[in-house]
Amino acid sequence: DTGVSQDPRHKITKRGQNVTFRCDPISEHNRLYWYRQTLGQGPEFLTYFQNEAQLEKSRLLSDRFSAERPKGSFSTLEIQRTEQGDSAMYLCASSSAGGKTDTQYFGPGTRLTVL
């Protein structure tokens, strides 16, 4: 068990460019979550997957954002036509089965800076 990993850890991009982040959950974890954390705030839910199925998307997730988990293992989060307001830490978490008592394990995050 190597924990949740995210790549890259840091990304600096210019406004209007597309970026893609990757998350590798703990192996055999069925659920995978994406959160966004801005400065001085707690993480906010973006979307989550049960295996390869994307079950819910937050209203925070505009149509410029898309997430996939094609084989039910790793996941990608893509942001198209980035804006300065997209600058944040993007956190990924995974859990074994979901449910209220199931622990979500977080990765180290990808810090995005849009210039």
Add this chain to the structure above:
Amino acid sequence: AQSVTQLGSHVSVSEGALVLLRCNYSSSVPPYLFWYVQYPNQGLQLLLKYTSAATLVKGINGFEAEFKKSETSFHLTKPSAHMSDAAEYFCAVISRDDKIIFGKGTRLHILP
């Protein structure tokens, strides 16, 4: 809807002193509550969670929290602060559909 409120965005305590980080929750159903810690440039690590068993929950690194339904509180404590406890702490509650709802966080400063 479920929510949590953390009182104090910054808390400073002397090394060796009691740590008390306050969290109040709002929930229309019995809540499941969590405390997470985030060290600089790192992800979140679970300190402890309340899942309706014992009201006094012991976590890692000497932290514990007590669920008080009458006060709708879930305050985090540690008897003696250590320099390594300096971090940001998030109280959180699980929503009806299993999403974590975080508070805004409390940054803990340890004074030598």
